[in-house]
Amino acid sequence: MPLNELKSLLIDGDPGTPESRIVRVMSERGTLSAAQIATATGLARSTVSTALAGLRRSGVVIEAAGGDTGKGVGRPATALALNPEAGTCVGIHLGLDGFRLVVADVSHSVIFEKTEELGRDYTPARAATAVKRAIDAAYAENSLRRSGLIGVGISVSGPVSPDGVVQRASIVPLWAGTDIRQTFGPVLQRPIFADNESNCAAIAEMMWGAATGCEDFVLFKIDVGVGGAIVHRGQVMTGVAGSAGEFGHMTIDPDGELCRCGNRGCLELYASFVRPLALAERLHGRRMTMDEVIALALEGDVGSRRLIEDTGAIAGRGLGMIGAIINPPLIVIGGRMALAGDLILEPLIAAYDKHTLIKRRDVDEAKRTRITIGRFTQNDALLGAVGLVLRHHGRLG
Amino acid sequence: MPLNELKSLLIDGDPGTPESRIVRVMSERGTLSAAQIATATGLARSTVSTALAGLRRSGVVIEAAGGDTGKGVGRPATALALNPEAGTCVGIHLGLDGFRLVVADVSHSVIFEKTEELGRDYTPARAATAVKRAIDAAYAENSLRRSGLIGVGISVSGPVSPDGVVQRASIVPLWAGTDIRQTFGPVLQRPIFADNESNCAAIAEMMWGAATGCEDFVLFKIDVGVGGAIVHRGQVMTGVAGSAGEFGHMTIDPDGELCRCGNRGCLELYASFVRPLALAERLHGRRMTMDEVIALALEGDVGSRRLIEDTGAIAGRGLGMIGAIINPPLIVIGGRMALAGDLILEPLIAAYDKHTLIKRRDVDEAKRTRITIGRFTQNDALLGAVGLVLRHHGRLG
Numbered sequence: 001m002p003l004n005e006l007k008s009l010l011i012d013g014d015p016g017t018p019e020s021r022i023v024r025v026m027s028e029r030g031t032l033s034a035a036q037i038a039t040a041t042g043l044a045r046s047t048v049s050t051a052l053a054g055l056r057r058s059g060v061v062i063e064a065a066g067g068d069t070g071k072g073v074g075r076p077a078t079a080l081a082l083n084p085e086a087g088t089c090v091g092i093h094l095g096l097d098g099f100r101l102v103v104a105d106v107s108h109s110v111i112f113e114k115t116e117e118l119g120r121d122y123t124p125a126r127a128a129t130a131v132k133r134a135i136d137a138a139y140a141e142n143s144l145r146r147s148g149l150i151g152v153g154i155s156v157s158g159p160v161s162p163d164g165v166v167q168r169a170s171i172v173p174l175w176a177g178t179d180i181r182q183t184f185g186p187v188l189q190r191p192i193f194a195d196n197e198s199n200c201a202a203i204a205e206m207m208w209g210a211a212t213g214c215e216d217f218v219l220f221k222i223d224v225g226v227g228g229a230i231v232h233r234g235q236v237m238t239g240v241a242g243s244a245g246e247f248g249h250m251t252i253d254p255d256g257e258l259c260r261c262g263n264r265g266c267l268e269l270y271a272s273f274v275r276p277l278a279l280a281e282r283l284h285g286r287r288m289t290m291d292e293v294i295a296l297a298l299e300g301d302v303g304s305r306r307l308i309e310d311t312g313a314i315a316g317r318g319l320g321m322i323g324a325i326i327n328p329p330l331i332v333i334g335g336r337m338a339l340a341g342d343l344i345l346e347p348l349i350a351a352y353d354k355h356t357l358i359k360r361r362d363v364d365e366a367k368r369t370r371i372t373i374g375r376f377t378q379n380d381a382l383l384g385a386v387g388l389v390l391r392h393h394g395r396l397g
Numbered sequence: 398m399p400l401n402e403l404k405s406l407l408i409d410g411d412p413g414t415p416e417s418r419i420v421r422v423m424s425e426r427g428t429l430s431a432a433q434i435a436t437a438t439g440l441a442r443s444t445v446s447t448a449l450a451g452l453r454r455s456g457v458v459i460e461a462a463g464g465d466t467g468k469g470v471g472r473p474a475t476a477l478a479l480n481p482e483a484g485t486c487v488g489i490h491l492g493l494d495g496f497r498l499v500v501a502d503v504s505h506s507v508i509f510e511k512t513e514e515l516g517r518d519y520t521p522a523r524a525a526t527a528v529k530r531a532i533d534a535a536y537a538e539n540s541l542r543r544s545g546l547i548g549v550g551i552s553v554s555g556p557v558s559p560d561g562v563v564q565r566a567s568i569v570p571l572w573a574g575t576d577i578r579q580t581f582g583p584v585l586q587r588p589i590f591a592d593n594e595s596n597c598a599a600i601a602e603m604m605w606g607a608a609t610g611c612e613d614f615v616l617f618k619i620d621v622g623v624g625g626a627i628v629h630r631g632q633v634m635t636g637v638a639g640s641a642g643e644f645g646h647m648t649i650d651p652d653g654e655l656c657r658c659g660n661r662g663c664l665e666l667y668a669s670f671v672r673p674l675a676l677a678e679r680l681h682g683r684r685m686t687m688d689e690v691i692a693l694a695l696e697g698d699v700g701s702r703r704l705i706e707d708t709g710a711i712a713g714r715g716l717g718m719i720g721a722i723i724n725p726p727l728i729v730i731g732g733r734m735a736l737a738g739d740l741i742l743e744p745l746i747a748a749y750d751k752h753t754l755i756k757r758r759d760v761d762e763a764k765r766t767r768i769t770i771g772r773f774t775q776n777d778a779l780l781g782a783v784g785l786v787l788r789h790h791g792r793l794g
Contacts (some may be wrong), residue, residue: 006690016439042413126467159755161764168759230722232629239611239724241755241764249754250718261754321647325627327717357646357658358556358638362565367558367638 003217006086018051030108031064033077082106091385093155104386124178128187151191153388155200161241164396181396193388199236201383202229209375210332218328223335226268240267271315276307294340309347316351323356403483415448424787427505430474479503483754488782490552501783507627525584548588550785552597552778556639561793578793585772589793590785596633597781599626606772607729615725620732622732623665668712706744713748720753731771
């Protein structure tokens with residue numbers, strides 16, 4: 001029964017045993033060699049060997065095809081992974097008018113993906129029932145053992161406190177005050193993990209995207225809102241009420257316009273989609289999407305370019321403050337604005353360097369903050385919801 | 398030979414053995430019970446018992462008098478500590494015109510403290526020689542074994558990169574670019590640990606002060622400069638070039654006055670001592686210190702009070718941004734301005750709540766950010782230098 005053993009090692013059992021530490025590292029990182037496991041767990045090579053032998057005998061760990069197990073001369077190291085048949089997890093992203101669902105196995109392969117519309121202002125109870133039905137259908141259609149589901153990760157469009165309560169300032173206003181565990185736990189009957197969508201996006205970039213192998217970075221998201229996440233030593237910072245990484249609500253002008261959060265002059269008012277899109281619509285005399293504005297800019301439309309450049313400049317100024325106080329080795333730009341590529345990146349980097357404390361010219365390459373476009377702009381929050389379970393982050397109860 | 402065993406467990410040996418994990422936790426936290434050690438290390442109780450028996454036999458661990466080993470009914474748990482005779486460490490705080498030195502043992506007792514003047518613009522080489530002489534004298538005077546010195550922690554008035562190079566924007570300009578390990582290592586012939594003075598201050602507050610038992614907090618320092626530190630899961634964030642926590646250099650007015658860092662409108666220009674002191678001097682027509690202004694305010698002088706209140710309000714606005722993006726459970730106010738107590742704290746808290754994202758009224762007590770005055774305002778950076786060694790933070794080489 002590899003499943004029960006895996007679930008115990010990953011979710012319920014004593015996390016201090018060598019077997020549990022090995023399985024947790026493999027769940028976080030996917031395919032690894034025995035040497036990489038020893039480094040990541042801090043366990044002695046001999047302890048790792050003994051424990052791996054047992055885990056392979058019971059079928060929890062298998063040899064994987066390929067995988068990046070480090071470079072070296074001589075015989076290549078055996079690539080190991082968790083047995084995909086030993087367990088699956090579900091990621092849910094709760095959006096404005098519906099949810100997306102993904103099923104993945106513990107070897108990090110996506111098995112199934114689905115979008116389900118619920119209409120504006122759907123209630124938490126309705127979402128829980130619909131999610132349950134969608135999971136049941138997905139498992140039946142794909143002939144997956146329902147008992148193999150080790151946990152459900154839920155990505156929410158708003159701050160989520162460490163005990164799983166959605167805070168105000170959520171994009172889905174009806175959800176403010178919702179207790180995620182109470183809402184989904186009894187319906188799903190599985191361990192629930194939850195966090196803010198930007199924190200999930202950071203986990204996706206760390207596990208599979210632009211921050212792979214990077215334990216310290218900032219994700220800065222430019223979309224209909226401005227948000228982000230701070231990752232320190234491989235852990236996403238959540239904050240005492242769940243608002244860590246809410247970069248959009250730094251006050252850059254205390255006498256500025258009112259923000260939906262109740263403060264004035266928040267960075268989000270200047271650096272999100274909303275203003276450039278309104279200006280573009282006025283200019284073109286019709287309703288537009290940001291994707292259209294970005295496409296026009298990439299085709300060379302000077303007005304669209306300027307709107308994106310100005311957004312990059314103000315976002316870079318805000319990021320400069322974040323750089324001064326976090327000073328991360330890497331900043332990943334996420335959100336749909338990232339689709340503009342260098343058009344947003346160049347003015348953003350110039351403004352960052354102008355306003356931050358440690359400037360490029362002052363330090364050598366190794367001490368510079370690298371700023372890059374994220375790998376995922378459309379499905380980062382969804383993939384990250386799976387990542388919550390695989391990395392055991394944001395466990396409720 | 399308990400000394401050699403301790404040094405190996407604490408500094409040089411495999412950090413993964415139970416003995417090493419136990420000794421490192423005891424070094425970080427001081428007096429603990431066996432149960433507290435098991436919780437802190439994540440080791441099984443039986444493993445802790447076996448390892449502790451060996452450590453007590455060899456004299457590395459001893460029974461300590463008193464100590465907070467948790468409350469409960471029945472027989473009190475035995476309080477254990479590292480043997481103070483098993484090792485000592487030195488903390489150095491490099492200031493504007495000299496250094497301070499403290500010697501402490503591994504059970505966290507301060508044995509000796511000294512201030513040494515070197516005059517303005519002393520060179521790194523001169524400091525290294527003077528520090529060596531002062532350490533030798535301190536060990537001779539107190540009949541301490543020189544071979545018992547397990548490491549020297551150095552607290553620097555400027556950003557220090559993880560590889561030990563003092564960055565620009567240092568209060569001691571001559572030190573910019575100095576490699577701390579190259580400067581002190583060959584002279585002292587002992588493991589060297591180094592970090593920025595605000596990061597050291599945070600370590601002191603975490604180990605012995607207002608943040609005791611708190612693994613997540615922000616230190617915000619108001620003094621001749623504005624600085625601070627971010628602590629996440631018990632680890633001080635340093636940043637890729639060493640500038641994490643440089644709160645004074647967040648740009649709050651991009652068109653404001655020029656700052657010594659080369660940017661405009663930094664928070665430090667508005668929230669440090671410098672402006673209120675200049676105004677107080679003009680008002681009173683004489684040279685004054687901030688301590689005098691604070692004393693006048695505490696006696697009821699309305700002008701001095703207003704200067705402190707205004708500083709609190711602008712500092713609170715800056716902190717509001719930090720709160721929005723870090724959302725820590727605790728903010729500790731440090732620096733000499735903290736001596737003003739409630740006079741600075743009240744306007745600061747009011748401004749924080751006005752400008753930050755998650756406001757007091759929106760969340761219950763457990764999710765609020767608590768803001769408090771630090772315990773150490775005079776010697777935090779010095780005690781924290783000892784803390785660098787005891788917590789194995791900022792090791793160079």
